[in-house]
Structures are given as C-alpha cells and as structure tokens.
Amino acid sequence: MAYINEHFLKLKAGYLFPEIGRRVNEFTQANPDKAAGLIRCGIGDVTEALPEAVIEALHSAVDEMGNRETFRGYAPELGYDFLREAIAKHDYAARGMDISADEIIVSDGAKCDSANILDILGSQNRIAITDPVYPVYLDTNVMAGHTGPADDAGLFEGIIYLPCTDANAFVPAIPDEPADLIYLCYPNNPTGATATKAQLAAWVDYAKANGSIILYDAAYEAFIQDADMPHSIFEIEGARDCAIEFRSFSKNAGFTGTRCAFTVVPKGLTAKDAAGNDHPLHALWGRRVATKFNGTSYPIQRAAAAVYTEAGQAQVRALIDHYMGNAKILCEAAKAAGLEVFGGTNAPYIWVKTPNGAPSWDIFDKVLNEAAVVITPGAGFGTAGEGYFRISAFNSRANAEEVAKRIGAMAW
Numbered sequence: 001m002a003y004i005n006e007h008f009l010k011l012k013a014g015y016l017f018p019e020i021g022r023r024v025n026e027f028t029q030a031n032p033d034k035a036a037g038l039i040r041c042g043i044g045d046v047t048e049a050l051p052e053a054v055i056e057a058l059h060s061a062v063d064e065m066g067n068r069e070t071f072r073g074y075a076p077e078l079g080y081d082f083l084r085e086a087i088a089k090h091d092y093a094a095r096g097m098d099i100s101a102d103e104i105i106v107s108d109g110a111k112c113d114s115a116n117i118l119d120i121l122g123s124q125n126r127i128a129i130t131d132p133v134y135p136v137y138l139d140t141n142v143m144a145g146h147t148g149p150a151d152d153a154g155l156f157e158g159i160i161y162l163p164c165t166d167a168n169a170f171v172p173a174i175p176d177e178p179a180d181l182i183y184l185c186y187p188n189n190p191t192g193a194t195a196t197k198a199q200l201a202a203w204v205d206y207a208k209a210n211g212s213i214i215l216y217d218a219a220y221e222a223f224i225q226d227a228d229m230p231h232s233i234f235e236i237e238g239a240r241d242c243a244i245e246f247r248s249f250s251k252n253a254g255f256t257g258t259r260c261a262f263t264v265v266p267k268g269l270t271a272k273d274a275a276g277n278d279h280p281l282h283a284l285w286g287r288r289v290a291t292k293f294n295g296t297s298y299p300i301q302r303a304a305a306a307v308y309t310e311a312g313q314a315q316v317r318a319l320i321d322h323y324m325g326n327a328k329i330l331c332e333a334a335k336a337a338g339l340e341v342f343g344g345t346n347a348p349y350i351w352v353k354t355p356n357g358a359p360s361w362d363i364f365d366k367v368l369n370e371a372a373v374v375i376t377p378g379a380g381f382g383t384a385g386e387g388y389f390r391i392s393a394f395n396s397r398a399n400a401e402e403v404a405k406r407i408g409a410m411a412w
C-alpha cells in the first residue's frame, strides 16, 4: 500500500495560474474570433528578448561545452565562483552591504528556493505570511504540514496572517504575537508596494527580539525607481543575524525560461534545535542543496554573470525602463477609467481596486470577456486580495498601449 501526503488535500484544487489558464482556454475555445486579439497581463512572465550580453555569453559557453579542453561536467554545488563573486560585488558591495561570495548560493529559481528552504527549518515554527501573498510561501507550508485545514474564508489554521491593505500601504504592521518565520517580499508581488528602510528596520528589530528569521524575497528589486528604497534586507543593520534573501535573474534580465537565481544565507545566521542549541543555517542549506540539486548549468551561470558586465547592466536597465514605461501607461489608463490604483511605480505590478467592491474573479471574467485581456484576480493571492486585481506590466509596448485603450473603453 502506498500513501499520499494528505496535506496536499488541504490545498485549493489548482494553483492560481493554472486556474487562470483553464478559464482563458475556455474563453478562447468559445470565442475563436477574439482569441487572436487576446492580451495576457496575468502571470508576471517577461516578454522581451534576453539582453545581447547574455546571448553572447550563452553562445560562447555552449562552444566551450563542445570542446574537450573547455568542457565542464557537474557545476560546483553552490555555484561557480565567477558568478558568486560578481553578485557579491555588484548587488551587495556596490550598495555598501557586507555579503561575501560564499554566502551566495546559486540555484535555478527563487520560487524553488523559497519553497525548498522549508527543508532546513523545523515544523514547529510559527509562520507569518502577508495577505495577499505570492501563493508559493503559503502553499509550500500547507504541503509541509505546517498548517491545519483552511476555514470557509480560505484562511489556514496555524498561520499568522499579516493583512496588507491600502490602509497600511500594503506593508504589514508588526504582529503582537511572536512568529518564528516571516515571509516578506518587497517590491511586493502582488501589490507592487515597496517597504522603506524604517519599515524593514522595524521587522529586523522584531525578528531579533523574537529569535525569528525573515525570509525576504527581493526578486523585483531591480524595478525600484526611488533612490532611497532598500533593494535588499541586508541594507538594514542587524539583518545578517535574522534574514535569508532570495533573488532572481527572471524579472530583471528575462530569465523566466532560462532559470537562474540565488539565495543569500549569512554565515552567522543560526536557528535552534529542540534542545535549544544553535546551528548555522548556511551549512544546512549547503547540505540540502548538495544533496538534492546538481547545480545550475555552466552556460546559464555564464549567462547570468554577463548581466553584471557594463553592457549587460545597460541592457538590463533598458529592459526595466521598458517594463516600467508599460506600468506607467497602464496605471494612467486605469486611473483615467476611474479606478483606484496602487503600485506600478517601483514594481512591474499594478494593483487595482475592483469597482464597487465587485468580487475579483467577476472582474477577471468581465475583463476577459469584454476586453480580451487576462488579469489576475486579487482573491487568488489570499483573502485580503479580494476586492482587487493585478495587471502585469510585462508585455510589449504595443500590447500595453492596446490594453490601456481597452481598459479606457470598458464600462466599469
């Protein structure tokens, strides 16, 4: 007899984006005439080609793999030094942060890392999660058995929910109970909000006072336009003692289909065993990665390193400018249509209040049917996401302009 992990049964049937895909398929089958004009602003998937510097690095690394003298087999488990050193220099030292190359562990995705980190963390941890939230943080805790069942509202027993609303500018208040693990993501997916240094400092103080760990997702840091917004939790004094950071090449350099990311685990960061002894998490994460992963491929790590060349940096900046130009067009169109709009200024996501408090899946269907545009319903990101929808700015300029036109033409 074989048994399943019954914790999976607690999850809602589908992950958000497959459910959107199902509804979109239904729509295109029922409306073949409109299918050709469908524009996707749902999942935050990049649309523009990889930067030229990345393509050149990929080509040359592939050539190396075709020559016995320069061929490479297994990559070093935690990543090639050339990439880890480039990350440490450009993403951390250049902004005054003290992160060494060997604290950076290269992977194939921030989604996988933010899910897999639970392997090294105890099941007795109390988990704090923002609401709305990138669904991966919550679903992976449910899968790991860290929660009870969901109630009728969809809230899982045992989770400390941190509501993010327009009243707190989508940055959660510090809870009045202790949490052991806190998931924070800024610039935020899905709300597009940013957290200031003072706001993050309050979380670092709370984490240090409670012996908790902040799991900080900074996948969208490259989209920050305001000079004084922090790009990393490690810009905050004391964060090395209480935080792990996830970063990705997906959204800045267009690697969603190419796959490269990294996680920063400071060497001094510890958590306790049941007897109260401290253990370094860097060693545990290294052990986990070495056991379950054989490394991101050499050509992909070379491609990621090319992001940090002078040409690569300029090309990435152009990509960010392109998507943030789209975000501006979409924000303005939604505002002109009389909608209440958040985000979109330091992040590629625009978070919009549904008109008259309409349910977000109703608005999803309305926008799909009337404008042939795919958005993401806020309810898919959690209970507090109800009453909102998300528009992704990842698109061509022509599509962003067309979506703006269609939003303007709709009867909201």
Ligand code: MLT
Binding pocket: 042, 043, 044, 045, 111, 134, 189
């Ligand atoms: C999103 O649309 O929320 C993101 O694309 C999901 C992801 O990065 O995995």
